[in-house]
Amino acid sequence: MKDVAFGQYYPVDSFVHKLDPRLKLLFLAAYITSVFLARNFWGIGLCALVMIAVILSSRVPIHKVLRAVRGVVILIAVTSVIYIFFYDGEGEPLWSWGVFAVYREGIYFALFLVLRLFLLVTCSSMLTYTTTPVALTDGIESIFRVHVVALVMSIALRMIPELTGEVERIKNAQKARGADFESGGLIRRVRALVPILIPLLISSFRIAGDLAEAMDARCYMAGKKRIKYKKLAFGPRDLVGFLVGAALVTGVVLLNVYMGSVF
Amino acid sequence: MRIVAEHLNYTYNAGSPFAVQALKDVTLTIEEGEFFGILGHTGSGKSTFVQHLNGLIRLPRSLRRHPKREDPMPVLTVGEYDLTSKKTDYTALRQKVGMVFQYPEYQLFAETVAADVAFGLKNFADRKHRPTEGEISSAVHAALEAVGLDASVAEKSPFELSGGQKRRAAIAGVIVTRPEVLILDEPAAGLDPRGKREIMELLHRLHGDFCKTVIIVSHDMDEIAENCTMSAVFAEGRVTHVLPPRELFRRGEELEKMGLDIPLVAKLCLELRKRGIEVDCDFTAADFVRRILARKGEKA
Amino acid sequence: MHALEFRQVSYSYGEGEFRIDNLSFTVEEGEFVAVLGHNGSGKSTLARLANGILTRDGGEISVFGTPLDEKHLYDVRREVGVVFQNPDNQTVASIVEDDVAFGAENVGTSREEIGRRIDFALHAVGMEEYRHATIARLSGGQKQRIAIAGVLALLPRIMIFDESTAMLDPRGRREIMEVIARLREEKKITVLVITHFPEEAALADRALVLNRGELVMQGTPAEIFSRREDLLTYNLDLPRIGSIEQALNEGGMSVSSTLDYRILADEIAKELTCGS
Numbered sequence: 001m002k003d004v005a006f007g008q009y010y011p012v013d014s015f016v017h018k019l020d021p022r023l024k025l026l027f028l029a030a031y032i033t034s035v036f037l038a039r040n041f042w043g044i045g046l047c048a049l050v051m052i053a054v055i056l057s058s059r060v061p062i063h064k065v066l067r068a069v070r071g072v073v074i075l076i077a078v079t080s081v082i083y084i085f086f087y088d089g090e091g092e093p094l095w096s097w098g099v100f101a102v103y104r105e106g107i108y109f110a111l112f113l114v115l116r117l118f119l120l121v122t123c124s125s126m127l128t129y130t131t132t133p134v135a136l137t138d139g140i141e142s143i144f145r146v147h148v149v150a151l152v153m154s155i156a157l158r159m160i161p162e163l164t165g166e167v168e169r170i171k172n173a174q175k176a177r178g179a180d181f182e183s184g185g186l187i188r189r190v191r192a193l194v195p196i197l198i199p200l201l202i203s204s205f206r207i208a209g210d211l212a213e214a215m216d217a218r219c220y221m222a223g224k225k226r227i228k229y230k231k232l233a234f235g236p237r238d239l240v241g242f243l244v245g246a247a248l249v250t251g252v253v254l255l256n257v258y259m260g261s262v263f
Numbered sequence: 264m265r266i267v268a269e270h271l272n273y274t275y276n277a278g279s280p281f282a283v284q285a286l287k288d289v290t291l292t293i294e295e296g297e298f299f300g301i302l303g304h305t306g307s308g309k310s311t312f313v314q315h316l317n318g319l320i321r322l323p324r325s326l327r328r329h330p331k332r333e334d335p336m337p338v339l340t341v342g343e344y345d346l347t348s349k350k351t352d353y354t355a356l357r358q359k360v361g362m363v364f365q366y367p368e369y370q371l372f373a374e375t376v377a378a379d380v381a382f383g384l385k386n387f388a389d390r391k392h393r394p395t396e397g398e399i400s401s402a403v404h405a406a407l408e409a410v411g412l413d414a415s416v417a418e419k420s421p422f423e424l425s426g427g428q429k430r431r432a433a434i435a436g437v438i439v440t441r442p443e444v445l446i447l448d449e450p451a452a453g454l455d456p457r458g459k460r461e462i463m464e465l466l467h468r469l470h471g472d473f474c475k476t477v478i479i480v481s482h483d484m485d486e487i488a489e490n491c492t493m494s495a496v497f498a499e500g501r502v503t504h505v506l507p508p509r510e511l512f513r514r515g516e517e518l519e520k521m522g523l524d525i526p527l528v529a530k531l532c533l534e535l536r537k538r539g540i541e542v543d544c545d546f547t548a549a550d551f552v553r554r555i556l557a558r559k560g561e562k563a
Numbered sequence: 564m565h566a567l568e569f570r571q572v573s574y575s576y577g578e579g580e581f582r583i584d585n586l587s588f589t590v591e592e593g594e595f596v597a598v599l600g601h602n603g604s605g606k607s608t609l610a611r612l613a614n615g616i617l618t619r620d621g622g623e624i625s626v627f628g629t630p631l632d633e634k635h636l637y638d639v640r641r642e643v644g645v646v647f648q649n650p651d652n653q654t655v656a657s658i659v660e661d662d663v664a665f666g667a668e669n670v671g672t673s674r675e676e677i678g679r680r681i682d683f684a685l686h687a688v689g690m691e692e693y694r695h696a697t698i699a700r701l702s703g704g705q706k707q708r709i710a711i712a713g714v715l716a717l718l719p720r721i722m723i724f725d726e727s728t729a730m731l732d733p734r735g736r737r738e739i740m741e742v743i744a745r746l747r748e749e750k751k752i753t754v755l756v757i758t759h760f761p762e763e764a765a766l767a768d769r770a771l772v773l774n775r776g777e778l779v780m781q782g783t784p785a786e787i788f789s790r791r792e793d794l795l796t797y798n799l800d801l802p803r804i805g806s807i808e809q810a811l812n813e814g815g816m817s818v819s820s821t822l823d824y825r826i827l828a829d830e831i832a833k834e835l836t837c838g839s
Contacts, residue, residue, distance in 0.1 A: 009657065011697060134661040151655070158657040161699040172319050173370035176362035177436060178354060178386030195382065198372035202422070210652035214710075216616050217645045218666035219637055219717060229664040229677040305703060305732045426602065453729060455602040455759050456800030482732040485803070524733035527803045527824060534828030540835055548807050556814040558835055 010129040015237065016058035017130045021139030023238045023245075024127055030245040031123050034252045035116055042259045043252040044115050050248050051119055051126075060129045068125035069118060076117050080110035133157035138230060155211070163204065170199045264342030264359060264443045264476065266293040266316060270335040273311055273320065285311040287500040288335075293493075295443075298470050299478045300491035300508065302523065307497040309480050310365075313446050316341055316478075317360040318353040342443070358387040361442030361474070365449045367433035371421040376412075377403050379421050380436045387440050406439040407432075409473055410465060427458045431465070438473050445474040449481055463490055485526045488512060489547070496523070564628045565589040566721055566753040567613060567643070572622035574612060574776075583608050584776040586622070590721070590755060595747055597764035597784065598757045600773035601798040606757045609773070610725040613755075614643040627720065641670055644719035648726045650706035659685075659701075659709055660694045667716040677716075684712035687750060688742050704735025708742060715746075722746060723755040728763065740766065761788060761802035765822040772797060789820040 016024075031047070038044045055065055087106030095102045128136070137150035137157075171181070174195045181192050273286040285308045293299050303309040314320040322337060339346040344356045364370070373379035380403045388394055394402070404414060410431040416424060421432055430450075438445060450466065451459040463486070470477045481487055487494050488508045496504040496511070498521050504511060511518070515529035525533075528551045532542050542554055567590040575582035583605045590596050600606040611617040612624065615636045624631040624639075631639045647653055656662040663681050671677040685691045688708040693701065698709060707727055714722065724743065728736040740763060746752045756763060761784075764770050770787045772780035774797040780787055788794070788802050791809065795801070804827060808818050811831070818830045 009697065011695060132658050132661065134656050134658060154657075154661075155655055158654065158698070162651055169364065170370055172314070173362075173364045173367065174382075175319060176317055176357055176364070177370075177383035178357055178440075179382075180354070180386065195370075195372045199369055203369060207652050210647065210649055211655070213611070213616055214647055214653040215655060215665075217614060217640070217647075218713060219640050219669040220665075221637070221669065224669075226668045227671050227674060227677060229668055229671075229674055229681070230661070304734055455798070457601065457798050522734055524737075527807070530824050531807075531828055531831075534825055535832060538828060538832040540832055548803065548810070552807060552810040552814065555811060555831060555835070556816070559814070559816055562835060 009132050010060045010064060012059045014057060014059040014130070016054060016126070018237060019130075019241050020234055020238045021131050021135040022142055023234070023241050024131055025136075025139050025143060027241055027245040028123060028127055030249050032120060034248050035119050035123075037249070037256065038252050039256045040259050041112075043255040044112065044119070046248065046251050046255060047119055048115065050244065051122055053244075054123075054126055058126060058130050060126070064129065065122055065125065068129075069121050072117060072121050076114050079117075080114055083110035083113060135230065138228065159207070162207070163200070166203050167196065167200060170196050170203075265295050265340075266291075266342075266444070266476075267338060267340045268292070268312070268315070269338035271312070271315065271322075271337050271339060273308075273315070273323075275311075277323075285500055289497075289500070289502050291495055291502050291505060293476065293478065295475055297476055297478075298467075298490060298492045299476065300487035300494040301478065301480045301497060302482065302484060302487055302494060303480075303497035304482060304522065308500040309497040310448055312497065313362070313448065313478065313480055315339060315346070316444070316446060317357045317362050318346060318351065319362070322347055354387065358440050359442055360444045360446065361437040361440065363434055363437050363445070363447040363450060365452055367437075368426065368429035370436075371429060371433060374420060375418050376407070376421050376424070376432050377417040379432065380406055380417075380439050383436055384439050402439055403435075406435040409438060409469060410435045411461075427454065427461065430454070430458075430462070434465070438469060442474055444476040444478065445469060446478045447480065450479055451481075451483070451486065459486075466490070482524075484512075484518075484524055488526050496521075564592075565625070566592040566594070566627060567755070568623075568625045569609075569613075570623040570625075572612060572619050572624060574608060574617060574619050582776050583612065583619075586773075586776065586778055588771060588778055588781070590753060592627075592720075592753055593747075593751055594769065595743075595754045595756070595767045597767035597770040598755060598773060599759065599761075599764055599770055599787070599799055600757075601759065604773040604797075605776040606773050607725050608776075610645050610723045610755070610757055613721075613723060614640045614645055616645070637670075641717050642719050643721045643723065644714035644717055645723045645725060646707070646711050646714055646727045648729050650703045650710060650730060653710040654698050654706070654713070657697055657699065659690065659696050659698055662698060662709060663712045663716050665716075666713055670717055680716045680718065681712075683718075684715040687715055687746060688712045702735065703731045704738040707731060707735065707739055711739075711742060711746075719752070721753040721755065723757065725757045726759070727756075728758065728760065736760075736763075759800060761800055761822075764788075765802065772799070785820060785822060788822060 031050070035044070035047050038047060055062065084102055084106045085100045087103055087109055093101040093103050134154050137153045140153070141150035175181070179192060179195055181189065184192070269290045271286050271289040272284070274282055274284045276282050289308070289312060301309045301313065311320060322339065337347060341356065341360060344351055371379050373382060377400070381399050384394065384399055384402055403417065407414065407417060412428060412431050412435065416428065416432070421429060424432060447466070451462050454462060466477055466479070467490070479487070479491070491508055494506060494508050494511055495502055496518070503521070504514070512526060512529040515525045515533050518525050528548055531551065535542050542551070569586050569588050572586045573582060573584055586609070598606050598609060608617060612619050615631055626639045626642050629635050629638055654662045655665050660681060663684050664677060667677040667680040671680065685694060688711050690705065690708050690712060693705065698706060701709065728739050731739065743754055743756065744766070747754050756767060758764055765784045765788070767784055770782065770784045771778055772787060779797060780790065780793060788805050791801055791805060802822055804822060804824055805820065808820055808827065811818050816834050818827060818834070821827055
């Protein structure tokens, strides 16, 4: 019954959901490029604005989006602390104590980094929230022209919730037999994983065997060309997405030129 | 160990769009020495409830610290353990409350059956007085014997055993620490008729010799009817009935409306009532036949 | 022409391992046949042999007259759909529609046709509303209905259910048995149900009993279940109703060996009210 945030599609009907997955992948690429290109707060602000628009039009609730960011909060916190306290700026520090010195640039850098990481994680999780694994792999398949990979990825993605559930079940069963996964040193903890990993491995083989049989029974022939039910087609909606993406990159570049760089 | 639960609530994925309230104000007492049956559909909250009993699911912290005034304070005690307390020793509790999950054979992992059965024994062992090899070996053999496995399987790999043997080995791995309460979630799931019968016989043996209280979770009403001294019905997160099985099946009509599969004898009684024949029947087939034949005798 | 024919089929898992031994039987078009047997009796092997997932060591298998051989493997597989036991291990995609499409995509001719097959299959199992749902969030019975739809999308004329209800709760089991009954009545699909629940076998036109890879009994469910001693030897569950009937008859009443509790209630009522 537990939920897995990673790779979990959020099933609502929205503008963003309906976009062609290839366009979404290209948009993601354009977005990441923009976030890295941005040299001042105007640029990164524009990126943030676009992200807010995307989130609003996707109808994915905001706390769901924030949950995806939760995983990198520590990373963001640690790096910003390092930037704030150890960045050697020019001119007078704002505050100093021993080896620690806080410069204006340090704070800017940290803030910039936080925004960047935040936007990067948000935009990639928006892709998985609004695109089914099948659509996503279809998109990848269509862009990179690889075939079996798409099926393998689709199965792998669909197994994530199941295997997570399996781990939970095995873990509970061993906990009930007094297993302790939380205390002790590293070696003790790694050894404590054996009673989970072995049953998990056996379960995975069993599931794989069952699945192979079920695929066989449904006339799957490796290598034979399959007709795809969901055909990808660019529509007017996708044109809007394309224009927004293109405008974003251009906008960020222009802002870099006209507003100057912070650094 | 007496088990007392009052006003238990539990929600999975609390605060997300997929939040599911699995327990709603559950109040239930299980006396020591019962062979207790918990009935209900998948998703009725029965598994969530039993996982509270050995602390695999814990009461939400917020509830323990700041009970809302309008909500009655939850109570959960298992013998001397108060699970609403922050200081509960869960390791000690889990030694006293053994839990056998659905398809327990999927938890086997060790190289030999003996090592697998000894797993819990070693985990629960007192840090200061570790059991000797001899003590471990004799406890393992006693557990294997109790579940009806031959001593010769002890040195085999658990993966060489047959399906039914694997399940027994897994049960041995739980009872080896001599828990006072043994909880089993669908112990007979996936077994063929003989396997089912053998597992239930095994549980009756364990109930006498090994564990004071046995709790089984099942969706098979016949299984509960034939084996339990007391039963509770869960539906949509609530406890709807707590009755001895024979009382329960007098309420066949209610249960059928709840979508539960009632036992054959209860179905026959209902059908006979529709035809104007009141049979005050017990839940076993033998009782039913006896009463019908007695009626027939009176007639003649 | 038989819908399915096994002629002296044998199969072994390897030296000395369990096998199907010289098995012969036929299933007619539109028939509902139950296959009973204890764990390890070979009943699941039978399902896998029938659509060529396992290759027999000897004998002949044919489906609507087409022999199951290398040349016709996929023709036969298309006609014989198999639904397996575990509702969690049969789906390849995360979303209902994508999963049902999988089989159709393997054999389909055009996108429009695949779309029609998905409509047909989801309608047949009563899951149209769940077309865009995430499979992981469905109940066991619903997952199994999706598995059935995934097979139906291949438009098979024979469906084999290999203990497809064994891992479900009573509600899920009822759902599946209702779907099976509908497939039979509305879609005229020939059905083979492999089970050890006597209540499920009771719904069939005919029942086969397997023991150690051999066909040991054959007949209507009522005939099969009246041979109580034989069933016990083959380690099969007796329908509970049978033991009640036997006890009543031994006690001097005369009730028939029906598998329907309503009929039994009628007969008991008659005995008690009319008197002797």
